[in-house]
């Protein structure tokens with residue numbers, strides 16, 4: 104708590120001024136007080152000083168000051184890295200119609216015709232290839248066939264069994280080349296030789312020993328005549344041509360392996 108005491112004197116003389124101050128000092132100034140002179144009035148004040156007061160609360164913020172003048176232009180900055188790619192823009196309006204094109208050529212039908220020809224040629228090529236492969240197999244089969252002449256006169260059944268017993272069969276020439284190969288043995292002996300054909304199952308329909316049809320024949324003119332209705336086996340004569348013969352006749356025979 105702070106107390107203020109003030110007294111005043113009307114000072115007309117210096118001595119009186121000093122005395123007055125002295126009296127005031129003795130009479131009124133006590134510990135905790137001090138004498139102060141009011142600069143505006145010709146008087147002194149006696150102030151009793153109490154304990155120091157506590158700091159007050161912070162004052163409110165003042166209002167914004169006036170806007171300052173613009174500063175000088177700054178230094179030019181360094182160019183930064185390129186920015187990310189922007190989104191694709193919307194499609195534009197369709198452009199004007201272009202001029203009419205030139206008339207096309209007439210190659211379309213020609214190309215189709217060529218395609219058909221190529222297809223036909225491809226089919227023929229496949230046929231030729233298949234035919235070539237078949238002939239190659241025939242040639243390989245001829246080269247692989249081995250023929251053996253048996254100079255023992257036996258019946259057809261005995262000849263057939265002898266060939267089978269040795270891992271082969273009675274020879275069946277299926278091409279002129281094979282017939283020539285068999286004939287090259289036949290002509291070395293003076294005896295007709297049995298071949299591996301017969302019409303035992305169907306008269307006049309000669310097949311091989313397994314019943315398979317045959318496409319190559321080399322009959323002697325007038326044969327097969329099935330003489331006396333009893334000729335169902337086949338033999339090779341001395342010129343390489345064939346004759347139907349009685350199966351019970353005894354002949355040399357040729358096996359193929």
Ligand SMILES: [Ca+2]
Nearest residue numbers: 302329334335
């Ligand atoms: Ca017959």
Ligand SMILES: [Ca+2]
Nearest residue numbers: 328329346347
């Ligand atoms: Ca005959």
